Amino acid sequence: MSVAPGWYVDPADPQTRRYWDGEGWIGAPIPVDATPPEGPPPPEPEPAPEAAPTSPAAGSATSSAAAPPATDLPTGGTPQAAWQQGPPAGWPAGAAQGPPPGWPYPTWPGRPPEPRPHGLPLASFGARLSARLIDLVVVFALNALVNGWFVWRYVQELTPPLNEFWRRVQAQDRTTDPLPAAGDQAGALIVVILLIATSLWLAYEVPSMAASGQTFGKRVLRVKAVPVEADAPLGFGRALRRWNTLGLPTLLWYCCGLGLLLQLIDALSPLFDHPLRQALHDKRAQTVVVQLPRTPDDRANPPGETS
Secondary structure, three states, rough: OOOOOOEEEOEEEEEEEEEEEOOOEEEEEEEOOOOOOOOOOOOOOOOOOOOOOHHHHHHHHHHHHHOOOOOHHHOOOOOOHHHOOOOOOOOOEEEEEEOOOOOOOOOOOOOOOOOOHHOOOOOOHHHHHHHHHHHHHHHHHHHHEEEHHHHHHHHHHHHHHHHHHHHHHHHOOOOOOOOOOOOHHHHHHHHHHHHHHHHHHHHHHHHHHHHHHEEEEEHHEEEEEEEEOOOOOOHHHHHHHHHHHHHHHHHHHHHHHHHHHHHHHHHHHHHHOOOOOOOOHHHOEEEEEEEOOOOOOOOOOOOOOOO
16 A cells, blocks of 8 residues: 555544655644645754763663663553554554554454453353342242232232133133133232332342442352442442342333343343443443452452552
């Protein structure tokens, strides 16, 4: 690809223009909306040579101060660092300061590294699902104690239509007569059951998440929900917002399972979110779920740092 010399928008910074001499970028950039001068920019003055050190010790100290630490040198982990190691094959050899006009800027060489919020790895979907299943077992046990009588009464209200349906199946009865209606209290009982179930779930999850970011299931699987911006407790308000997205649809179970469908979508959403693997309730509360280390040495970065 041959590009005529001239002023072009810099692919690395679309807010500026630079002069392309046919082989590489030269001169300082100018704002993209500024009128470029005729011809190439004036040559930049060469930097003044550094004074020679007066002694070996001083020279060593000067070199140490001027050279960046080894950990600050580019390692090829970013597009800019990869470009500094040389342009890709087939690009003009003089384009060491960036791609020619019209060429795309280099992207990540492969899959970018996964983030480590606050120095901790993200929890896997399997760990999150296992923790949620443990919590559901605990909530179900609470419902069996508190909601059991109401569930039994609801089943009694549904007995007439269920018995008639089963009789027709066994007798291979193809009649089109409607089934008997459920008891008069069936509608009120299902509302009471869902209200109690939702309240028990809220009372079980929100206080523990507000204080420590962990329910019983999360403690067993060693995962924790933390705010995106800091390694700190969620607080009651954030924990309530996080639970609302997943817990409140329980009240819609009686609408042809609509609430259950919404909860299933929320539960599967971390599989399709990148790079933080946030569920819909995480996005609403601005939280992220991390895997806790088994020992302090497993933590790569100190608390508060975000990779």
